[in-house]
Amino acid sequence: RPKNFPPGPTPLPIFGTIFSLNLQNPLKDFERLRKCYGNVYSLFIGSTPAVIINGFHATKEALVTKAADFAGRPHYTLASDFTQSKGLIMADYGPGWRARRRFSLLTLRNFGMGKQFMEDRILGETHYIVEQLEKSAGNPLCPESIFHDAAANIICQVVFGRRNDDEFIKLMIHPVTEMSNLIAGPWAVLYDSAPMIRHLPLPFRRIFKYYEICKNRVKDLINEHRKTRVPGEPQDFIDCYLDELDKKGDFDPSFSEEEMVVCILDLHFAGTDTTSNTLLTALLYLMNHPHIQERCQQEIDQVLDGKDQASFEDRHNMPYMQAVIHETQRVAKTVPVSPHCTTKDTELLGYSIPKGTLVIPNLTSVLSEEGQWKFPHEFNPENFLNDQGELVKPEAFLPFSAGPRMCLGEGMARMELFLVLVTLLRKFKFIWPEDAGQPDYIPTFGVTQTPKPFHMKVQHRAMKQSADRDEEP
Numbered sequence: 001r002p003k004n005f006p007p008g009p010t011p012l013p014i015f016g017t018i019f020s021l022n023l024q025n026p027l028k029d030f031e032r033l034r035k036c037y038g039n040v041y042s043l044f045i046g047s048t049p050a051v052i053i054n055g056f057h058a059t060k061e062a063l064v065t066k067a068a069d070f071a072g073r074p075h076y077t078l079a080s081d082f083t084q085s086k087g088l089i090m091a092d093y094g095p096g097w098r099a100r101r102r103f104s105l106l107t108l109r110n111f112g113m114g115k116q117f118m119e120d121r122i123l124g125e126t127h128y129i130v131e132q133l134e135k136s137a138g139n140p141l142c143p144e145s146i147f148h149d150a151a152a153n154i155i156c157q158v159v160f161g162r163r164n165d166d167e168f169i170k171l172m173i174h175p176v177t178e179m180s181n182l183i184a185g186p187w188a189v190l191y192d193s194a195p196m197i198r199h200l201p202l203p204f205r206r207i208f209k210y211y212e213i214c215k216n217r218v219k220d221l222i223n224e225h226r227k228t229r230v231p232g233e234p235q236d237f238i239d240c241y242l243d244e245l246d247k248k249g250d251f252d253p254s255f256s257e258e259e260m261v262v263c264i265l266d267l268h269f270a271g272t273d274t275t276s277n278t279l280l281t282a283l284l285y286l287m288n289h290p291h292i293q294e295r296c297q298q299e300i301d302q303v304l305d306g307k308d309q310a311s312f313e314d315r316h317n318m319p320y321m322q323a324v325i326h327e328t329q330r331v332a333k334t335v336p337v338s339p340h341c342t343t344k345d346t347e348l349l350g351y352s353i354p355k356g357t358l359v360i361p362n363l364t365s366v367l368s369e370e371g372q373w374k375f376p377h378e379f380n381p382e383n384f385l386n387d388q389g390e391l392v393k394p395e396a397f398l399p400f401s402a403g404p405r406m407c408l409g410e411g412m413a414r415m416e417l418f419l420v421l422v423t424l425l426r427k428f429k430f431i432w433p434e435d436a437g438q439p440d441y442i443p444t445f446g447v448t449q450t451p452k453p454f455h456m457k458v459q460h461r462a463m464k465q466s467a468d469r470d471e472e473p
């Protein structure tokens with residue numbers, strides 16, 4: 001360890017400290033090591049040192065107070081190698097990433113495609129979910145694929161202008177699933193820890209092949225858009241990017257077509273499992289906390305009385321529903337860790353951290369940290385409500401991380417969570433099947449955490465508005 005580097009377990013030659021961790025799910029080991037070494041400690045992934053950051057204060061110091069020092073992304077890892085550090089997620093902290101991020105953020109925040117665009121797409125897709133649930137009303141069903149497809153359809157419509165069942169996009173489903181499995185597994189850790197084996201024909205090499213397939217599909221879609229688009233009248237993210245390329249000409253390499261392809265794949269990867277797994281977590285908890293589900297439904301009935309459908313503006317009148325969504329995100333811990341890298345020699349809690357060090361903020365440690373939450377270890381919307389029943393957002397609510405690299409899709413994700421859950425809870429009662437046993441709340445670890453598969457039953461609710469109409473003479 002360099003001088004004054006954060007402490008940690010003694011590394012072995014070649015392997016470093018990877019045997020101190022359960023590679024299938026290192027979160028319990030992170031917590032155990034935190035008890036030994038404090039909120040900031042170091043591990044070795046092979047010969048690569050990594051600093052693990054735990055708890056709100058250390059995370060805030062790194063990601064917010066010293067934002068620029070900690071806003072890089074690691075190099076020489078599997079993810080940076082197959083994306084060639086292009087696009088948004090794995091791109092280096094610098095002017096190219098900043099320009100693409102700003103453009104993507106503005107485009108998603110309605111500047112590109114009109115204010116109603118996103119809300120219409122989400123509500124449209126929610127109707128498909130309703131149709132599917134209606135077909136299974138009264139019988140147990142496994143909701144995983146319904147919600148995964150819905151989230152994929154929403155992001156595909158925003159980015160490609162097509163739903164996920166389109167022939168072009170279908171061809172990407174298999175490679176994307178294979179890549180997600182590989183990148184969250186031990187082969188990725190092996191790739192990152194042992195540079196000498198990177199060119200051997202081991203399973204991690206398949207990621208490069210799958211990524212190439214996805215890139216080629218996206219290039220085909222871009223070429224299709226080129227033929228059909230009307231400049232200045234964008235229908236989706238690709239059209240917006242092509243308009244931007246027209247403005248910039250060939251002068252700006254940070255907006256090249258190659259960068260565009262990786263940006264698009266980044267949005268597709270980052271915008272699917274994150275949202276669908278959070279929605280599934282909400283259902284899992286609401287079925288097993290029926291009194292909380294009923295209180296949401298009372299609030300929804302009251303606020304939407306007489307309206308055909310919910311709008312995102314309604315959230316201002318639904319503090320309880322909002323608190324439930326926040327609490328779901330807190331317990332779901334959907335993105336458990338987010339690898340960063342230092343951009344210069346810096347310090348954290350008095351320790352010295354050299355430029356280029358891999359830094360891993362452990363967001364799960366903040367979301368259930370004692371002292372930050374009224375009820376850190378239970379599902380309780382009161383964590384986000386004050387004595388007057390108003391929504392409050394504690395500073396330690398960091399499911400989207402913090403600082404310059406924080407989630408770019410936060411606005412879109414919050415809109416999806418609100419509109420989908422409000423629409424479904426208004427229409428259906430969600431029931432944990434009697435023979436389903438005790439719920440397992442511990443998710444499967446991964447780049448995004450996934451609730452264990454479960455079954456649910458849905459029952460039509462007698463909606464207040466239709467009940468009122470029935471009573472009219």
Ligand code: HEM
Pocket residue numbers: 088089090101108155266267270271272274275278334335338339363399400401402404405406407408409410412413
């Ligand atoms: C509940 C849903 C979501 C959660 C919990 C979530 C969480 C996160 C987290 C923790 C990060 C890492 C931030 C960091 O490195 O410090 C991230 C990054 C990112 N997210 Fe999300 N996300 C969600 C949905 C979305 C959606 C819907 C999109 C796309 C529209 C998206 C796009 C991105 C992108 C592009 C980045 C990389 C940002 C950068 O490096 O500049 N996310 N997200």
